[in-house]
Amino acid sequence: MIIRTKRWNIPSFEVWGFPLKYLFFNRFAELLFHKPGEGLILSLLAFLLSPLVWIFSKIAESYFLKIIPMKKHGMVPEHSFFQAISSCLLCILPDNFYNKVEEGSILLKPSKTFSFCKKGVEVGGERQSIDSDLVIFATGFKGDQKLRNIFVSSKFQEIVAGRKDNVVPLYRECIHPQIPQMAIIGFAESISNLYTSEIRARWLSHFLHGKFKLPSKRSMEKNVMEWEKHVKKYSGSRYRGSCISTRHIWNNEQLCKDMGCNPRRKKCFLKDWFIPYSPADYAELD
Known part of the structure; x- marks a missing residue:
């Protein structure tokens, strides 16, 4: 390894x-x-x-x-x-x-x-090679590069991933303010990426069914800038990965409000504050 x-x-x-x-x-x-x-x-x-x-x-x-x-x-x-x-x-x-x-x-x-x-x-740094019959090449994924490769146009390639010194500009980690016709599921990271993607898929389904509307382009860009400032403060040089693990409850709360669902997923006040949230808490979203 x-x-x-x-x-x-x-x-x-x-x-x-x-x-x-x-x-x-x-x-x-x-x-x-x-x-x-x-x-x-x-x-x-x-x-x-x-x-x-x-x-x-x-x-x-x-x-x-x-x-x-x-x-x-x-x-x-x-x-x-x-x-x-x-x-x-x-x-x-x-x-x-x-x-x-x-x-x-x-x-x-x-x-x-x-x-x-x-x-x-x-x-x-090693003089001698490591003899191996099988090598598993698992060095991670360059997510921002994959976003660029979606487009042939160099202009859209530049827009979709943003500058390298900024976060990838996605509203709710899903919609690009300048390309609202395209939704991206799976770019945001967390302790459980499957759970993170699933709740965004639900949010997108509500949007496609007309249950809520996106805010203006300016409002979405303002929200993206607020998240960028926050992510850079707590994630250091790893901000490009859009990791939301320590703020997944806050992030999901925004998604729930958009969908018209109650963001408080636990019935008891003390449980809501001190018991960890898990994918099961969002299993019955309408």
Whole structure:
């Protein structure tokens, strides 16, 4: 396994025996940081409660650095655990992954470059190639480039993905303000990409059935700029991926309001604030 981007590679969603989702994936957790389009009161609360973000992140980091030998294998990420979640730089490893690395049944090589050769793979910085009968080429996807390739026109190629120093300009992570006739499902990332795409497909279905109308081009562009400012603040250099993992409840709330559905998906007030939201909470959207 060749690692090109250092991530927080964790064995499970538990920290010191406590479910990680209660720290980062409920409505209260989203209250701890600023969100695009929020009012003055929510913004003030986010400012006052912001130290909790640092505390939760350090609790998670201390646990995973203790149980996983990332330092030994040169895989400690440069970013905080919270930023990793905010930019989708988090992955779940198979059971006993590092034990298998120690045994030699899994070869782990952090490297920025590699190339294929007749015997297998040549890793940057290594003199000797790695002999392999089968090489699985799974280096991720250049989503913005795929958007450009939809069009033959160079003008539309430039418009659809935007500049590289900006986020891909999609209203609700789905509709381009300058190309409203085209909807894009699957570009936004989260902890569960299937769930993220499914709720946008429902939103798009409501739109196509005339249950709501898109706002003006100027309003959509303003909304995109608000989200861009937010994503750049919390996701760092990984903002192009449109990761919404730490704000998926807020994002889904906007979609629910557009569809005329109740965004509060839990019946009890305390559950709505402190129990993590999951795909099951949106299963019965009309």
